[in-house]
Amino acid sequence: MITIPHKAKQFSVFIIKLLILTGAFYFIYDQLANNDKLDWVKFHSLLYDNQSVSGTLFLLSFSFANRYLEILKWQNLVSLIKPISLCESTKQVLGALTAGIFTPNGLGEYAGKALYFDKKKTKKIIFLNLICNGIQMVLTVVFGTIGLLILGYWKWGLAIIGLSILFILFSFLFKNIKIKGYSIEKLIYKINEIPKRIHTKNNLLALCRYLVFSHQYYFLFLAFDVDLPYLTMMATIATVYFLASSLPSFQFLDFAVKGSVAVFFFGELGVNEWIVVFISTLMWFLNVVLPVVIGSYYVLKFKPKWE
Numbered sequence: 089m090i091t092i093p094h095k096a097k098q099f100s101v102f103i104i105k106l107l108i109l110t111g112a113f114y115f116i117y118d119q120l121a122n123n124d125k126l127d128w129v130k131f132h133s134l135l136y137d138n139q140s141v142s143g144t145l146f147l148l149s150f151s152f153a154n155r156y157l158e159i160l161k162w163q164n165l166v167s168l169i170k171p172i173s174l175c176e177s178t179k180q181v182l183g184a185l186t187a188g189i190f191t192p193n194g195l196g197e198y199a200g201k202a203l204y205f206d207k208k209k210t211k212k213i214i215f216l217n218l219i220c221n222g223i224q225m226v227l228t229v230v231f232g233t234i235g236l237l238i239l240g241y242w243k244w245g246l247a248i249i250g251l252s253i254l255f256i257l258f259s260f261l262f263k264n265i266k267i268k269g270y271s272i273e274k275l276i277y278k279i280n281e282i283p284k285r286i287h288t289k290n291n292l293l294a295l296c297r298y299l300v301f302s303h304q305y306y307f308l309f310l311a312f313d314v315d316l317p318y319l320t321m322m323a324t325i326a327t328v329y330f331l332a333s334s335l336p337s338f339q340f341l342d343f344a345v346k347g348s349v350a351v352f353f354f355g356e357l358g359v360n361e362w363i364v365v366f367i368s369t370l371m372w373f374l375n376v377v378l379p380v381v382i383g384s385y386y387v388l389k390f391k392p393k394w395e
Contacts, residue, residue, distance in 0.1 A: 235323040
């Protein structure tokens, strides 16, 4: 067996880090600079007309709370393997977010978190990350379906409820069928192995995170003088978030996907298309770009287990 010198390994890790950061920031720049849906003159004008130090800090507090709750979720779940500090959880969450920004549906995030643990624990980490993201998706589907029904899209809402019931029945009837050694029954068993207190805390934090994210969206619309009833606004936000999250995309395209869906639904309510695009862009910037900038520091500081 050929042994790779330690210095060569260090250089390889440095190159990988550099490629991750270069790719992340290139994709962010490319979307901001070359997106033909963004009129930067109008964008600057809207921001200038609605600028407020207290308002900016208020909206930034939602972005902080959004990621903080995600960090608490991960700290809670990973305690099944070993207790980690809030600082360590922050490093893992933001570092993995940066690594996964240009992978489909943030799949790179799973590998990113696994790198902080021994290889023999990789499957467990991926499973815990699936639980972490899974409950968030369940809430998105539930609130999104309620949103569709409130807005009067009964056929869509009932179709989703019907598909969900069929999925549950299918899972129950075919739970013993194995695919490459895995089955639904085994998955349920693994989920039930997690202590109830861990699940309860994870679900509560996920609910809080959903409410924080959706209300940040809501307050941004208020900041741009969009006057709609609270229930209508929240139902539309829930619908947009659900349908956009259901589409395969990359983290760096997140605002484009959500923006396109939002333009349709808010357009039906008479909201100006430019305002919808700008708010979707701001949400992406506040909740993806800023955490990625911080996460890039953790990527650079990352050291493999063999170092």
